[in-house]
Amino acid sequence: MKGAVFRKGPDYGKSWHKFSNNYLSQVGLGVVALVAVIAIFAPYMAPYPSNAGFFVNYPEAHEPPNWIHIFGTDQFGRDVLSRIMFGFRYSLMMAVVVLSLVVPLGVVLGLVAGYYRGGKVDMVVMRCADIFLAVPPLVLALSICSVLTPSVFNAMMAVSLMWWPWYTRLVYSISSSLRNEAFVQAAEIAGASPFHIIFREILPNCLGPILTKITLDAGWVILIGASLSFVGLGAQPPIPDLGTMVSDGANFLPEQWWVSLFPALAIVLVILGFNLLGDGVRDLFAAETV
Amino acid sequence: MSTEQILTVKDLKKYFKTTRGIVKAVDDVSFSVIKNETFGLVGESGSGKSTVGHVIMGIYGPTAGSITFMGKDISKSVGKRPKELKKRLQIVFQDPASSLNPRRTIAQILELPFKVHHLAPDGNYAEKAFEMMDLIELPREFAARYPGEQGGGEKQAVAIGRALATGPSFIVLDEPTSALDVSIQAKIINMLMRFQKEFDLSYLFITHNLSLMRNVAQRVGIMYLGKIVELAGTPEFFSNPLHPYTKMLLSAIPVITPEEEALKPEKIMSTGEIAGALNIPLGCSFHPRCPFAMDTCSKVVPSIIEYKRGHHVACHLYPSAGNSQ
């Protein structure tokens, strides 16, 4: 509280201090950073970069984990570790593309519906959101993918189409309650425009929950992408998608367990990382409002 | 002192529809505020006093009746009012913790009204905010701080500064100190009184605190279940209260000096509770709690009459042509 401070934002120092004191969030940040680095530099870091795509080396097929192939090889003799490292690329790409499509759309719809609460916009937007939310997202995403040609791109589109209502509903619940707060009324009385009120007064108060959800969702979007390709309706071989690798490997259980198990654990690692990080982000924003 | 009316509220009604029925939050309220005076509106929770203030500000439009401000009709919600009018009419809310956006700095909060109304010809809004901070006696280095880091008194000062920014002539003060401690309340009240003189302001001061009202208002109106039951000049009001509800309120106030005790009217024991807004008693809404209730009280709604010069009351105990059926 002491000393003249010209800070432009909330107390990030304190927030970071709190975040960095949380051991689990740091682990999460570490995991996510590691996965991101691997994904970006996969061509340079993977022991056998060529194994990512169409590659056949039957003499080395179905090798259990050893010093040459730490996670073993699959039915075509491809190095599982290398394929997992490339798999992270598709996973992260999925998360980035889907969330960057879905978040702005969902957030803006939620803000607008919340601001015009009780009006026609609210009616239409929120009823639509409810319809999209009437069935688990994976189920609808599966059915959309099924009528399209299975591909990474179509999977991303299908998941995006299913995901926006979650943000709309989250933001709506905050913005519609903030709508009646005295500070919003004060801005209205001052003569501020709806644009100002929505984006300058209400939106900043939604940021904490939104960023927390984005972090957590990164994991869940990756999971849903993997699930689509696990079933065969997402990424198609030979793309090294983690979900495809798990389902391909499942055909060789239990003898060649490594082909399936290591990609599965890679998925777990990514989700765990984003989950831990998400809890940290939540704390970060909680610390700010103390 | 002039008697020019700056704001006139006439037969104002505000009903809210709920799933369980219609809530008559404000029901036929009329009063006017004279230029440069502080008009006090007193009532317990559920009396509709804040709703009156909010309708005047246009937070929601009235159900019926009219509000005239500086000669113009403003009986509509804030979005439909001309921008020029918005500058002249301002409000300070009860709880600064919720009336200041926790995610905007004090500078941003104070700059907003200047920006909206383009009140800095040179575009230097930061300087305008600084000047306002000087006025409300807040150190300039607080500009980049967030309201959450400040004490209640400082936050309310910012809210007052925001209301003053556009150069208003009328401010609704909606319980401006009820969220504050007594030791801090004094400073805020004195600041408001000073600004009133300095900037020629008229106040509608809404509160539940009669002792405070005694010290700030020139005229006082008492509300009960959406209606004004008594309205008088402050000295007259406190020395000669008429309505049984006013007397009950006055005798219920905790006081600390013998002089204050002496000022209280003959003790009327407070009984019962304010009725729910959904089932307002027929006739005079106060009659179930009134020690003087008569037969008519449960049947006929008393209309408000000028019992003495400048002293209005709505009670069958004070009959006039209108109330003596």
Next chain:
Amino acid sequence: MAEQLLDVKDLHVYFKVYEGLLKVLNGVFLNVGAKEKVGIIGESGCGKTTTMKAIMRILAANAIVAGGTIAYRGSDVLQVGMQDLMRLRRTSMSMIFQDPTAALNPVFKVGEQLEDIVRYSEFISHTPTKQEVRTKAVDLLKSAALPEPERILDSYPFQLSGGMRQRVCIAMSLASAKDLLIADEPGTSLDVTIEDQIMRELKQIVEDRGLSVILISHSIGAVKGFVTKLYVMYAGTMVEEAPTDELFSNPVHPYTQNLLKAVPKLTGGGVPEGIAGRIPSYLTIGDGCRFASRCMSAKESCQAHAPPAFDIGNGHRVACFHYGDI
């Protein structure tokens, strides 16, 4: 002097929070005799409620009692075993919380909550029948001035008005308070006319039953007609203790003086200046007098260490080094 009931000495309570240690209570003392009516006044955040929770031993999990004793009938509440504590809570002392809405469990009917308390508080020697418990509960509601007790027992808290909820809380407390009743701002969350009623009823009950009472309030007027002895609390310390009339006619501590002045009077005359500044942060608070930063008559020595409570006669004690000069 009357028989001693509660004697709090030099109580220190800290709270461990993320940012560090909040040193909230610092050497609080409090003395309540049998059938004595004691009041504590102080502004929000001064530690009134914390002191009461310490007495009931219901402090939050992150609280640390860093020192002091709470002698209740000679034994230290902070030290007694669980069984003795339970007996105290069931049969001897009880607390009414500030906000009756928060103090009643929202998902159970009033009857269920009250009857469970009655079952363990009123019937120590035998297991009562349902009818016995019910009858007792009805009696309690009646003595808390509640009309139609049967209907109230069958209601959920949210179906009652604020005043009725507070009366229910009073009834609950009466079940287990045979000696000491702690009332933490019982009227603050209510309207003036309701608060007036509750305070009158409470006074009647306390006098009829011969209870000791600790009445907490931030409203000085509300306690004045109720209690015979007053404590003034500021930032976790007791700054002044005096018989009620003495305190109003002869306030000594600078804080008390200013506080009394700051209350707007019904007689008018404007609102005097209050007290500049605000309550210090418990996180960074120093060892000196906690009021020093806002005190007009503070000297350098005030910052160095906390003033003890000086006895100035007539049961009047004041924690200020300069009580003679002010």
Next chain:
Amino acid sequence: MRMSTFILKRLSYTVFVLFGLSILIFIIARVLPGDPARLALGPRAPDWAVQNLRQQLHLNEPLYIQYFYWVRDAASGSLGESLVTRRDVFTDVQEFLPATLELITLSALLVVALAIPIGMVAGRRANSWFDNLVRVLSYIGVAVPAFVVAIIFLLVFGFMLHIPIIGRLSPNIIAPPTVTGFITIDSLISGNMAAFFDAAVHLILPALALALGPIAQEARITRSSVVENLNKDYILSTVSHGVPERLLTLKYLLRPSLIPTISVMGLDISSLIANAFLVELIYNWPGISRYGINAMLRKDLNAIVAVVMIAGIIFAIANIVVDLIVAYLDPRIRYVEKAA
């Protein structure tokens, strides 16, 4: 009285949402690229045959007419022919749905039965070793996808311990006569204990694989809800009146703490339904989800529409049940209607 209005409102809104869902899924099935008639007949069928079928399926009519036909047929118990089974989809649904319901029901029961006690104990003993263990396990539990759990179970229990877990019954067991469609219950009804135990063994692992994530999630929610309630005035007040520990925990603490836990059950059911699509595939569980996946892989549009609608209906019913339980737990919802 108010409760019935509450239920009625809830039901009518559910009907609206399901109606909207049917339009949505219908649009997906008809508007997105791909000709249902061509899909039905295969790429080698002559064009005139495709045209004939289009005529027959009303595919040349405007979309809303097609939708009208679909609704009319559905009302009369026909969901169109499945390209895979060559039967009416309705018949398929009747055959495959009970297996999925049995699986999801057991999973949901497991979630409630395990998560709540775990969360209660962890919250009551916050920061104890048990609490810390639960916290770490729940992090992992939430992060491991159901299909990964299913594969690990398959490896460990199926292949290493040789527990029969593929399908609903071992081949050598004769299925009991169908009454409820839940083999465990049917075998109990017919007194066939061998079938019961075999079915139970087949059921428990997939159910657990589905339930693990939700259990972790709910245990965490219950824990934090308990911790929050412990600091509430109404609990402190109950403590201060000397109410015995057991009564305090199992009554006054449990009920308010359960409200958030149960409220989130809707989301858990959603994840159970979604994950059933993967887990049924892995365990070759003859349920509606596996049927749905096969339909999707073969672009069997009528079946896809039906399966999505059924997922929606199950989800909607589950949500209504959740709402009713919450309303039971929280009288404020039962008695106070929100102001409009």
